[in-house]
Amino acid sequence: MSTGSFTVSQPLNYRGGKRVQPADGSGTEEAYEPATGRVIATFQCSGEKEVDLAVQSAKAAFKIWRKKSGMERSRILLEAARIIRERRDEIATVETINNGKSIFEAGFDIDISWQCLEYYAGLAGSMAGEHVQLPGGSFGYTIREPLGVCVGIGAWNYPFQIAVWKSAPALACGNAMIFKPSPFTPVSVVLLAEIYTEAGVPPGLFNVVQGGAATGQFLCQHRDVAKVSFTGSVPTGKKIMELSSQGIKPVTLELGGKSPLIIFSDCDIENAVKGAMMANFLTQGEVCCNGTRVFVQREILDKFTEEVVKQTQKIKIGDPLLENTRMGPLINRSHLQRVLGFIEQGKKQGAKVLCGGDLYIPEDPKLKDGYYMKPCILGNCKDDMTCVKEEIFGPVMSILPFDTETEVLERANDTTFGLAAGVFTKDIQRAHRVVAELQAGVCYINNYNVSPVELPFGGYKMSGFGRENGRVTIEYYSQLKTVCVEMGDVESVF
Numbered sequence: 001m002s003t004g005s006f007t008v009s010q011p012l013n014y015r016g017g018k019r020v021q022p023a024d025g026s027g028t029e030e031a032y033e034p035a036t037g038r039v040i041a042t043f044q045c046s047g048e049k050e051v052d053l054a055v056q057s058a059k060a061a062f063k064i065w066r067k068k069s070g071m072e073r074s075r076i077l078l079e080a081a082r083i084i085r086e087r088r089d090e091i092a093t094v095e096t097i098n099n100g101k102s103i104f105e106a107g108f109d110i111d112i113s114w115q116c117l118e119y120y121a122g123l124a125g126s127m128a129g130e131h132v133q134l135p136g137g138s139f140g141y142t143i144r145e146p147l148g149v150c151v152g153i154g155a156w157n158y159p160f161q162i163a164v165w166k167s168a169p170a171l172a173c174g175n176a177m178i179f180k181p182s183p184f185t186p187v188s189v190v191l192l193a194e195i196y197t198e199a200g201v202p203p204g205l206f207n208v209v210q211g212g213a214a215t216g217q218f219l220c221q222h223r224d225v226a227k228v229s230f231t232g233s234v235p236t237g238k239k240i241m242e243l244s245s246q247g248i249k250p251v252t253l254e255l256g257g258k259s260p261l262i263i264f265s266d267c268d269i270e271n272a273v274k275g276a277m278m279a280n281f282l283t284q285g286e287v288c289c290n291g292t293r294v295f296v297q298r299e300i301l302d303k304f305t306e307e308v309v310k311q312t313q314k315i316k317i318g319d320p321l322l323e324n325t326r327m328g329p330l331i332n333r334s335h336l337q338r339v340l341g342f343i344e345q346g347k348k349q350g351a352k353v354l355c356g357g358d359l360y361i362p363e364d365p366k367l368k369d370g371y372y373m374k375p376c377i378l379g380n381c382k383d384d385m386t387c388v389k390e391e392i393f394g395p396v397m398s399i400l401p402f403d404t405e406t407e408v409l410e411r412a413n414d415t416t417f418g419l420a421a422g423v424f425t426k427d428i429q430r431a432h433r434v435v436a437e438l439q440a441g442v443c444y445i446n447n448y449n450v451s452p453v454e455l456p457f458g459g460y461k462m463s464g465f466g467r468e469n470g471r472v473t474i475e476y477y478s479q480l481k482t483v484c485v486e487m488g489d490v491e492s493v494f
């Protein structure tokens with residue numbers, strides 16, 4: 001498959017074990033190939049009736065699935081993982097075409113996806129309650145039960161991976177799921193739905209509805225939906241919480257960030273430079289946990305800056321389906337303009353562009369309408385600049401000098417976000433002392449933006465709550481039933 005050749009002809013909704021056209025609509029959307037600016041799919045957004053049909057279909061599948069043992073569910077999830085591994089390159093290609101990230105990176109996203117399924121398949125058989133002895137031979141026990149029909153709503157930056165991070169633990173716990181991807185990236189999630197069916201889940205256990213805000217609202221408001229897990233921006237997260245509160249539905253919110261990366265002068269500079277690039281330029285900088293506020297201790301500011309600029313200028317931008325490309329186009333034109341706007345505003349407020357920050361026009365004529373820009377590093381930054389305070393969600397790193405540990409901790413925590421943070425130092429005591437003070441859900445020591453599925457991921461403060469990945473996520477997709485058993489006579493107070 002080459003860039004400029006892919007179009008979607010099949011329906012993008014998935015219900016009852018097959019692709020379907022939605023029963024009703026709330027407007028139409030177009031999905032693009034960011035590398036060329038071509039429309040690759042036009043689809044109807046699902047209306048209230050389609051959402052209800054998806055919920056009914058999921059309810060029917062849930063009745064079958066919840067009765068299966070953990071080991072039976074595990075076997076099916078392992079089969080889904082195997083199919084994803086086998087179809088890795090094909091899924092990664094679709095992801096690259098619809099999202100714009102390099103094929104090199106998309107392959108890793110698919111690897112993390114099958115690993116996530118393997119991890120929760122491994123936990124499915126070990127889910128159990130406890131037995132508690134009570135006086136007189138009476139006893140109690142607890143059962144960990146699924147919630148029912150869960151909704152997953154995703155962002156466009158990791159379309160396939162987000163759908164797996166939500167559905168793998170949900171299904172392992174015995175739930176059904178309806179997933180709504182971002183209308184910008186509707187394509188790869190349907191492949192996941194087909195894979196679950198092929199692996200043997202009951203038809204309807206994982207359904208896909210397409211659409212934007214209106215479709216998402218129908219899902220959150222549906223009376224038979226037990227839980228909503230959301231990945232996206234803070235403003236939408238607030239709305240999801242509000243809507244879900246009407247039905248007292250638990251929510252998981254994976255929201256935005258403006259994370260600090262602190263580089264002390266005693267670090268290994270080469271690793272710190274690599275870490276800063278990993279923290280800023282994966283998926284064109286469109287990553288929630290990016291460490292975009294790079295605090296550098298003054299003694300090494302010049303050396304670090306020189307090296308990170310040199311390495312950033314070497315990043316190969318271009319056709320994302322080519323193996324040697326490391327940065328593709330941004331998701332769409334309006335987002336590209338928004339990112340460039342942050343850079344312009346930064347310049348007006350006194351920041352200095354050290355590299356990039358302008359449009360990139362590839363030589364290949366078929367890419368001329370794609371949404372490319374050169375990765376940007378801003379120097380001379382101050383904490384109160386817009387580019388330092390707000391989530392840009394593009395390839396823009398801000399460098400901020402600091403002098404002392406106390407000072408940098410204060411500045412690093414001075415934000416309403418709290419998704420991630422990083423520290424580079426060779427001083428082991430300092431590393432742990434700093435991490436203990438950082439107000440962030442995910443902290444990295446001497447690395448950045450690695451996401452092993454065994455570790456929980458999620459935010460503090462306005463970056464959300466609840467966790468994805470790791471053992472703890474089981475608690476967010478299950479509920480505890482207490483059973484109290486009397487072995488003697490009832491001692492009534494009446």
Ligand SMILES: NC(=O)c1ccc[n+]([C@@H]2O[C@H](COP(=O)([O-])OP(=O)(O)OC[C@H]3O[C@@H](n4cnc5c(N)ncnc54)[C@H](O)[C@@H]3O)[C@@H](O)[C@H]2O)c1
Nearest residue numbers: 154155156181182212213216217232233236254255256288
């Ligand atoms: N913390 C994380 O794990 C994580 C991961 C990826 C992205 N993000 C965040 O996501 C944001 C970028 O993604 P985006 O632009 O797709 O976010 P967004 O909030 O615009 O949209 C996210 C999803 O919500 C849906 N939606 C929009 N309005 C809705 C409503 N009123 N009710 C129900 N659903 C609604 C959208 O259609 C989409 O599917 C960034 O802020 C980024 O930091 C967070």
